[in-house]
Amino acid sequence: MIDTSGMQPWETCGLCHSLDGISRMPKFPKLAGQRPAYVIKQFRDFHSGTRENDGGQMQAITTEIDPNALPAIADYFARLAPPEPVSPSDAGSRPSAEQLFRQGRSGIPACLSCHGSTDPDVPLAPWLEAQHPEYLVKQLQDFRQGKRGNDPGGVMQTIASQLPEADIEPLAAYIAAQKRPERTP
Known part of the structure; x- marks a missing residue:
């Protein structure tokens, strides 16, 4: 369990997805500028087990976040500037x-x-x-x-x-x- 005392709820998400919402690792999606309703749905789906990921990181972390904080988390990431395009290949x-x-x-x-x-x-x-x-x-x-x-x-x-x-x-x-x-x- 991660000690999140004193942290804003989105800061826990930022540990993987980055506080600017632009994760550096392709395993973690970029959340900056994303639809709030989509972020909330995915969180709930991970929490309920409707959606799984490799290794179960999201299922585990959803147990550590107060579900009442979901709107604030989703709004935080939605307000961030969307990521820049990836260099074309x-x-x-x-x-x-x-x-x-x-x-x-x-x-x-x-x-x-x-x-x-x-x-x-x-x-x-x-x-x-x-x-x-x-x-x-x-x-x-x-x-x-x-x-x-x-x-x-x-x-x-x-x-x-x-x-x-x-x-x-x-x-x-x-x-x-x-x-x-x-x-x-």
């Missing part, structure tokens, strides 16, 4: 990656149709631009393999299962290299 320059992200293709909707929406009815899809590409790859693979299933209605599991394996890394690299537009959750 050759893998992300494939036209198919841009097409998948912006327009979708043959039965696969555009990533932006949910992940770029500011519609209050779609508050649980995270904003993806400028995220660690390795983190994005891992999440897509986990959805694809059924290791992650906390998406409403299994939408991401269905999409990831239809996404060709060869498109996952280029898509993640493309998304990570995009500047996140200013959005209001």
Whole structure:
């Protein structure tokens, strides 16, 4: 157990996700500028066991944070400036990656149709631009393999299962290299 006495609740999260919300390790997602409702949902899903991660770090840490502090934690990270795009790699320059992200293709909707929406009815899809590409790859693979299933209605599991394996890394690299537009959750 980490001694968090005297710390703001978001400082505990900052131990892994960084106080500026831009984690340095790809294992930990960047939370800066993220939708508050999404951060709260993921925390609750980890706490309930609906979502798991490798090693159980998040399940353990959720037991140390007062659930009443979740709105303050989520608002703190939401107010931070979003991360800068990751330097593009050759893998992300494939036209198919841009097409998948912006327009979708043959039965696969555009990533932006949910992940770029500011519609209050779609508050649980995270904003993806400028995220660690390795983190994005891992999440897509986990959805694809059924290791992650906390998406409403299994939408991401269905999409990831239809996404060709060869498109996952280029898509993640493309998304990570995009500047996140200013959005209001």
